C-alpha cells in the first residue's frame with residue numbers, strides 16, 4: 008500500500024502536468040500584462056525608449072543616411088531582445104523569490120503554461136514596441152529599406168521571444184536582482200559585439216567569426232539586413248528567421264526545465 | 272466496515288528531510304485524520320515549514336513514507352486537492368487582491384461564473400471584500416497574508432496546509448480566522464494543518480503535533496497532553512516535554528526517560 012516518495016528532485020513527474028492547457032496559458036499571459044498595466048512607467052519606457060534611441064541615432068548619423076539605414080534596421084531587431092530579456096529575467100526572478108513560483112508549481116499549472124504565458128505576454132508587448140519603433144523609423148525618420156515592414160516586425164517578434172527565453176533561463180542562475188541585471192551585459196553584449204553591427208562578421212578574427220555563427224543575434228541582424236536590401240522574401244531571410252525562432256524555442260524548453268517543483 | 276474509510280489526510284512514517292546538507296527532519300511518524308484541525312507547534316527553526324513543504328510537494332530531498340490523501344506527497348493528482356499557504360505571503364504585489372484571486376482561480380481551472388463566485392466568497396472569508404481592488408503591495412502585512420490565505424481557499428481543497436496564518440494579526444481577526452478554520456472543517460469536511468509558535472493557539476486545535484529540533488515530541492489532543500504531563504496549559508506541557516527531551520539528549524547523568532513521546 009504505502010508508496011515511497013521519490014527523491015531527490017521529484018525525479019518522476021506524471022505526464023499530466025506537462026500537458027499544455029491553453030486556458031491556463033492565456034490566464035498567465037493576461038496576469039503578466041495586468042501586472043505591467045499597474046506599472047505605467049515601465050510600459051512607457053518599454054515603448055518609448057526604442058523610439059527615442061532611434062531618433063538619437065538619426066541625428067548621430069546626420070551626414071551619413073546610409074549608415075543610419077543599416078544600423079537603424081539592426082537596432083529594430085536588437086531592442087526587443089534586450090528589453091524583453093531584462094523584463095523577463097527580473098519578473099521570473101521575482102516569482103522565484105516571492106514564493107509565487109513555489110505556489111504556482113504546487114498548483115495544477117504546467118511548466119509549459121507558465122513559460123508560454125510569459126512568452127505570449129511579452130510577445131504582445133514586443134509587437135506593440137516594434138510596431139511603434141518601425142513606424143517611427145519608416146515614416147518619420149525615412150529609414151529606407153527595400154522589403155516589407157511586416158518582415159521587420161516578424162524578426163523583431165522572434166527576437167523578443169528569444170530575449171524572453173534567455174531572460175527566463177538566466178533567472179534560474181540569479182539569486183538577486185543585482186545578479187540578474189549583470190547577466191544582461193554577460194549574455195547580450197558579446198552577441199551585440201559579434202553580430203556584425205560594429206564590424207562585418209567576415210572581417211573578424213576567424214575564431215570570433217566562428218563564434219558569431221553560433222549566436223542567435225547574428226541571424227536576427229542578418230535577417231534585418233536582408234529586408235533592408237531585398238524587396239522579396241529571400242532564402243537567406245527564411246533561414247535567419249528559422250534560426251532565431253529555433254533558438255528561442257530551444258532556450259524556452261531549457262528555461263522551462265530550470266523550473267523545479269521541488270526545491271531544497 | 273473499515274475498508275470503506277478513506278485514507279488519512281496525511282500519513283508519515285520514517286520521514287527524513289535533508290536541507291543545506293543538514294538533517295532537518297528526523298524519522299517523523301504521524302497521521303493527520305480527515306476533517307480535523309491539527310496544530311503543528313514548535314520553536315522557530317524546528318522544521319515546521321520544511322514539513323509543510325514536504326506535504327505540499329515542494330520540498331526536495333524527502334525520504335521515507337509521506338502519503339497525502341492516500342497518494343505520495345507531490346503527486347500531480349494532489350495539486351488541485353491541496354491548498355498551501357506559505358509563511359510569507361506569496362501573491363503578486365503588483366496586482367489587486369481580486370486580480371490575484373482571479374488568476375489563481377483560473378490556474379485551478381475554475382470555469383468563468385464559478386470563478387467569480389469563489390473569488391468573492393474567498394474575499395469575504397478573509398474579510399477583505401472592502402479592499403478587494405487595492406494593490407496587494409499597498410496593503411498592510413496582515414492584509415497581504417489574508418490575500419495569500421484567500422488564494423488557498425479557492426477550489427475548496429480537501430486539505431489546507433497553513434504556515435503561520437495568524438502571525439501578526441490582531442486578536443479579533445485571529446479569533447475570526449480560527450472560527451473560519453473550524454467552520455471549514457465542520458461544513459466542508461476540510462482537513463486543516465496549521466502551524467504556529469504561539470502556544471495559546473494550541474487550545475483551538477483538536478489535535479497537536481509538537482516538534483523540536485526536527486523531531487516529533489508528541490502527537491495528541493491538547494487535553495491528553497495536559498493530562499499525561501500533569502501540566503495546566505499546553506505551553507507548560509510543551510516545556511515539560513522539551514525539558515525531558517533535552518535531558519534525554521545529554522549523555523549524563525543517566526536519565527530514566529527516553530525521548531518523550533506520548534502516543535494516543
Ligand SMILES: Nc1ncnc2c1ncn2[C@@H]1O[C@H](COP(=O)(O)OP(=O)(O)OP(=O)(O)O)[C@@H](O)[C@H]1O
Nearest residue numbers: 271290291295314315316317318319320321322468
Ligand atoms: N533554504 C534552506 N536551506 C538550508 N537550510 C534551511 C533552509 N530553510 C530552512 N533551513 C533550515 O531548516 C531548519 C528548519 O527550518 P524551517 O523553516 O522548517 O523551521 P520553522 O520551524 O518553520 O521555523 P519558523 O518558526 O522560524 O518559521 C532550520 O534549521 C533552518 O536553518
Ligand SMILES: [Mg+2]
Nearest residue numbers: 319320358434
Ligand atoms: Mg516556518
